[in-house]
Amino acid sequence: MDIADLAQRIVGGERRALARAITLIESTRPDHREQTRALLEALRGTGRQALRIGLSGTPGVGKSTFIESFGMMLTGQGLRVAVLAVDPSSARSGGSILGDKTRMERLSRERNAFIRPSPSQSALGGVARRTREAVALCEAADFDVVLIETVGVGQSETMVAEMADLFILLLAPAGGDELQGVKRGIMEMADIILVNKADGDLKPAAERTRAEYAGALRLLRRRPQDPKAFPKAMCVSALAEDGLQTAWEEMRILDAWRRENGHFDIRRAEQARFWFGEEVRRGLLARLDEDPQMRARMRALGEEVARGGMTVAVASQAMLAELGAGG
Structure with a gap:
């Protein structure tokens, strides 16, 4: 494999080259790992940075529906969006369904969108073993936003916070003991909590859930990387595409504040370490x-x-x- 040519094609925004490169970095063969190191080194000097958004949530909360609606909104604004979705692997066979492209049919047809499902294999923390390297490839390919969707296992999905600039926790309304089920650990890492499915008969329940989480967030210790009013809880409906623009504006406000106050660079350095x-x-x-x-x-x-x-x-x-x- 010509690594220099592959790197040049990735920088040029060629989707097929990006897909091939992600396949390369996911390989465990020693020669492929050596090629991966050469490729990442060749792309290190591009200086391109995407906004990395990690998305976590309990199974059935509607992560794929949210990502598709949210991604369609972003591409409609002229942004290039990459989605790195992680599917759980069977503990017995090691196989994964990898059905995210099927669930995001509209977004998968968008010219400015790239969707790549990956198996979690034996990796813990809700992400695949080489997701971080895949994020670096997407940045080199000049995507504006990289969405990292975790497998949906609940409390253990904290590893995505070590590769994202913003960590978004998706929750469903009227989840019963979900406030206890999510636990403090993952809530302390969340920058914004989005209560999804806030439409139809579930809208009042979604607002009550949002209020409960907003109250819980106020009890947490203030983090130095947050401006006033963050972290916060909001209601959205991915199905009705309601509240998505407001959520995006809040993400941009938080990202801009962290960049202006030096927290963005500090966090990226900590993640690299x-x-x-x-x-x-x-x-x-x-x-x-x-x-x-x-x-x-x-x-x-x-x-x-x-x-x-x-x-x-x-x-x-x-x-x-x-x-x-x-x-």
Whole structure:
């Protein structure tokens, strides 16, 4: 693969080249990982930055419907929108449905939109293992907005906050114990809470839910990266396309304030540092798995633990000592 040519085509906005590059970065083959590093290095100097928006929410809240309506509104304003959707993978077969393009039929036909579903595989945190690198490719391809849709697993979807500029939490009205189910962790990371399906008979319930979350947000500790009135809760209807423009204006206000006050650059730097540490940890685990002697030793210690001849703590300390990492 000619990496220089691929990089040039991505910078030129060629969608097929972008799709091919994302396939490359998702590969686990050692030669493909080497090509991925060369590609990302070649694209590093473009200086292009998109607004990265992470979208999380419980299953059935209407994330795909919201993204399609929201994306159609943005492309209608002349913006180029990339959607990176993450589908859950089966723990048994490892397969994924990857049906996001089917669910976003209108947006998938838009010239200024790019939709790429990816399997979560064994990655935790609601995003795929290489979503961050896919975001970098979309920025190099000169997209204005990158929407990162998580798998919809609830409280654990906090990893997307480490690759997004804005973290949007979507909730449904009249969710019963949903206020307890979402828990404090993910709410503390949310910049804007959008109560979806605020239409028809559900509109009064949506407003009540919005008020409950607005009250809950006021109880949270003030974050330095937020101006007054943020984070906030709002009502939207993706189906009726109501409230989307207002939500977009609030996102732009928050983004502009953070850029003007230096929080945008600080957060991007913190995220880069975080993903450096993650990549090192993944590399260490991969080496452990690739070395035949280490695999054999892990298997032997695992069998010893299973038989009850050694505790987990002692076995792990022995393994780390052999790796030279200490106890």
